[in-house]
Amino acid sequence: MNDNIKMFEDMERLLSEGRLTAAFGVLDNAIMTYPGLRQFAGELERLRQGYGYMSGYALQGLPDPGLAESYADIVEGVWSLVDAMVRQVRLKDAPTLYFNTLRYELATPGDSVPALMGEYGSVSQKLSLAALAEDPARAVREFSLQAEQLEKRLFNRIWTMYPLGAADESALRDALADKSLPVYFKSLLVSAVLMGLMEQLDERRLMLLMDAYASDEADVSVRALCALLLGLWLYRGRHMTSRLRNRLAALKEMPGWVRDVRMATMQYVRSRDTERITRKFNEEVIP
Incomplete structure (x- = not known):
C-alpha cells in the first residue's frame, strides 16, 4: 500500500x-x-x-x-x-486502468457529459438517416465511426467522474429516457455509472440506477437492477440518505420488484458457484 x-x-x-x-x-x-x-x-x-x-x-x-x-x-x-x-x-x-483513464480525462476538461451527449444525439440522428444519403454505405461508415468514438469518450468520462454533477445527472437521465437513442448505448451508460460507483459511493449514481430500473426497456432495466444491487451491497455499511431511502421504498412498491431481485440474486449466486467450479477444475482436475 x-x-x-x-x-x-x-x-x-x-x-x-x-x-x-x-x-x-x-x-x-x-x-x-x-x-x-x-x-x-x-x-x-x-x-x-x-x-x-x-x-x-x-x-x-x-x-x-x-x-x-x-x-x-x-x-x-x-x-x-x-x-x-x-x-x-x-x-x-x-498505475490502475481507472486512474490512468482519470488522468487523461482531467487533461481534456472541455468534453463535458452534456456536450458529448448532445454530439452523440446529433450523430445518432444522422446515422438513422444515412440510407437517404447520396452514398449510403460511406455515410454509414462515417457516422458509425463518429458514434463509436463518442461512445468511448462518454463511457470514460462518466466512469471516472466523481461525484456526478447535477448537469451530468440530468444529461444521463434524459439520454436514458430518449426513445431515439439505441438500447445498447443506454446499457453502456448504465455500465459506466456502475463502474464509477464501484470506485466511490455516489448518491446520484444510485439514484440514476434506481430510475433506470423503472425503464420500460428490458435490457436497460435488468442491467440497472444488477448494477443497483451490486452498489447497495458494496456500500451496505454506509449511511443511506432519506432521499435514497424514499426512492428505494418506492421501487419496492413496484409489482415486479421482489421477483426481479430474487432472480438477480440467484444469478449472482450461480455465477459465484460457476467461478468456484471453474477454479477447482483448472487447479485440481486438469493438473
Missing part, C-alpha cells in the same frame, strides 16, 4: 467505533502531510463544527428525534471526505 494511503487505514475502525474526534485528527495530519489535500481543509472544518454543535446540543439532554440522523449524516460526510482524499492521493501515480 502506498505510504500516503496508509494514513487512512484506521478510518473504518475509528468511524465504526464512533470515534469522530480521533478521525478528525487523522484527517488533520493527512492534510498537513500531503500538500495536495489542503483543498479539503474547509470541508473538514465544516464537518468538525457540525459535530461540535451536535455534541453540545446532545450534552444538554434535550430531546431531539433527528439527532441520530444528524450523526449519521456527519459520519457519511467524513466517509465521503476520506474517499475524496484517497482519490486525490492515488491520482498522482496509481
Whole structure:
C-alpha cells in the first residue's frame, strides 16, 4: 500500500467505533502531510463544527428525534471526505486502468457529459438517416465511426467522474429516457455509472440506477437492477440518505420488484458457484 494511503487505514475502525474526534485528527495530519489535500481543509472544518454543535446540543439532554440522523449524516460526510482524499492521493501515480483513464480525462476538461451527449444525439440522428444519403454505405461508415468514438469518450468520462454533477445527472437521465437513442448505448451508460460507483459511493449514481430500473426497456432495466444491487451491497455499511431511502421504498412498491431481485440474486449466486467450479477444475482436475 502506498505510504500516503496508509494514513487512512484506521478510518473504518475509528468511524465504526464512533470515534469522530480521533478521525478528525487523522484527517488533520493527512492534510498537513500531503500538500495536495489542503483543498479539503474547509470541508473538514465544516464537518468538525457540525459535530461540535451536535455534541453540545446532545450534552444538554434535550430531546431531539433527528439527532441520530444528524450523526449519521456527519459520519457519511467524513466517509465521503476520506474517499475524496484517497482519490486525490492515488491520482498522482496509481498505475490502475481507472486512474490512468482519470488522468487523461482531467487533461481534456472541455468534453463535458452534456456536450458529448448532445454530439452523440446529433450523430445518432444522422446515422438513422444515412440510407437517404447520396452514398449510403460511406455515410454509414462515417457516422458509425463518429458514434463509436463518442461512445468511448462518454463511457470514460462518466466512469471516472466523481461525484456526478447535477448537469451530468440530468444529461444521463434524459439520454436514458430518449426513445431515439439505441438500447445498447443506454446499457453502456448504465455500465459506466456502475463502474464509477464501484470506485466511490455516489448518491446520484444510485439514484440514476434506481430510475433506470423503472425503464420500460428490458435490457436497460435488468442491467440497472444488477448494477443497483451490486452498489447497495458494496456500500451496505454506509449511511443511506432519506432521499435514497424514499426512492428505494418506492421501487419496492413496484409489482415486479421482489421477483426481479430474487432472480438477480440467484444469478449472482450461480455465477459465484460457476467461478468456484471453474477454479477447482483448472487447479485440481486438469493438473
